Amino acid sequence: DVKVTQSSRYLVKRTGEKVFLECVQDMDHENMFWYRQDPGLGLRLIYFSYDVKMKEKGDIPEGYSVSREKKERFSLILESASTNQTSMYLCASTKGTDFGYTFGSGTRLTVV
Amino acid sequence: KQEVTQIPAALSVPEGENLVLNCSFTDSAIYNLQWFRQDPGKGLTSLLLIQSSQREQTSGRLNASLDKSSGRSTLYIAASQPGDSATYLCAVRGYSNSGYALNFGKGTSLLVTP
Numbered sequence: 504d505v506k507v508t509q510s511s512r513y514l515v516k517r518t519g520e521k522v523f524l525e526c527v528q529d530m531d532h533e534n535m536f537w538y539r540q541d542p543g544l545g546l547r548l549i550y551f552s553y554d555v556k557m558k559e560k561g562d563i564p565e566g567y568s569v570s571r572e573k574k575e576r577f578s579l580i581l582e583s584a585s586t587n588q589t590s591m592y593l594c595a596s597t598k599g600t601d602f603g604y605t606f607g608s609g610t611r612l613t614v615v
Numbered sequence: 616k617q618e619v620t621q622i623p624a625a626l627s628v629p630e631g632e633n634l635v636l637n638c639s640f641t642d643s644a645i646y647n648l649q650w651f652r653q654d655p656g657k658g659l660t661s662l663l664l665i666q667s668s669q670r671e672q673t674s675g676r677l678n679a680s681l682d683k684s685s686g687r688s689t690l691y692i693a694a695s696q697p698g699d700s701a702t703y704l705c706a707v708r709g710y711s712n713s714g715y716a717l718n719f720g721k722g723t724s725l726l727v728t729p
Contacts, residue, residue, distance in 0.1 A: 509658075534715055536715075536716065536717075543721075544721075545719050545720070545721040545722070546704075546706075546717075546719040548716050548717075551715055551716055553715055559715070561716060591656075593658055593659065595659075600646045600647075600708065600715070601646065601647065601666065602664075603647070603649050603661050603664035604649060604659075604661065604706070604717060605661065606651075606658045606659040606660075606661075607658050608657060608658040609656075609657060609658045611656065
C-alpha cells in the first residue's frame with residue numbers, strides 16, 4: 504500500500520516561530536499536496552507540487568511556502584506562525600490525473 | 616469554480632439500516648470522483664474512486680454511483696454497523712488547478728447506533 508507519512512501528529516508552536524511540516528511518500532508519486540482542514544470550512548488547498556522543485560499556489564497560500572527538493576518529500580513552511588494558522592494539516596499524494604489520492608494521518612498544529 | 620455539496624450534513628441511523636449519502640457538483644468536466652472516510656482527529660481514508668467514464672464502483676458493503684451529466688454521486692452503505700460511524704467526504708477532481716487538485720464537499724457525519 505502507498506504510504507504518506509507526516510512527521511508529527513501534534514505540534515504546539517509560539518506566534519512568530521518558523522514552522523516546518525514534513526511529508527514523505529513511498530510510492531514514487533509525482534504529485535503532492537498540502538491541505539488544511541477547519542470546522543465549517545472543510546479542506547482547502549494551500550500548495551501543490553507536480554514535480555521536484557515545482558510548486559503551484561492553491562486557494563489559500565498566504566503565510567505559507569513549500570519546498571520539494573526530492574520527489575518523495577514535500578515540506579510546508581509557516582514563515583512566521585500566527586494563531587489563525589492553528590489547524591489540521593493534511594498531506595496527500597497521487598500518481599496522476601487518473602489515480603486517486605492517498606492522504607497522510609494529519610498534523611494538528613496549535614499556535615499559541 | 617467547482618462547488619461540491621454534500622447532503623445531509625449529519626445522519627443518525629440504527630444499526631442494520633441501508634443508507635445513502637449524496638454529493639453534487641457544479642461543473643461536470645471532471646476526471647474522477649473519490650469518496651473518503653475520516654475518523655475524528657485522523658487523516659482521510661480512500662473508499663472508492665470512480666473515473667468520469669464509469670457509472671459505479673463497489674467495495675464490500677459500499678457502492679458509489681456517478682452521474683456526471685447531472686453532477687451527482689451517491690454512496691450507498693448496506694447493512695450499516697457502528698464501526699461505520701465517521702465523516703464521509705466526497706471529492707471531485709476537475710480541470711481547475713490544471714487537473715491536479717481535488718475539490719471537497721464539507722462531508723456527512725454519520726452515526727450508527729447499536
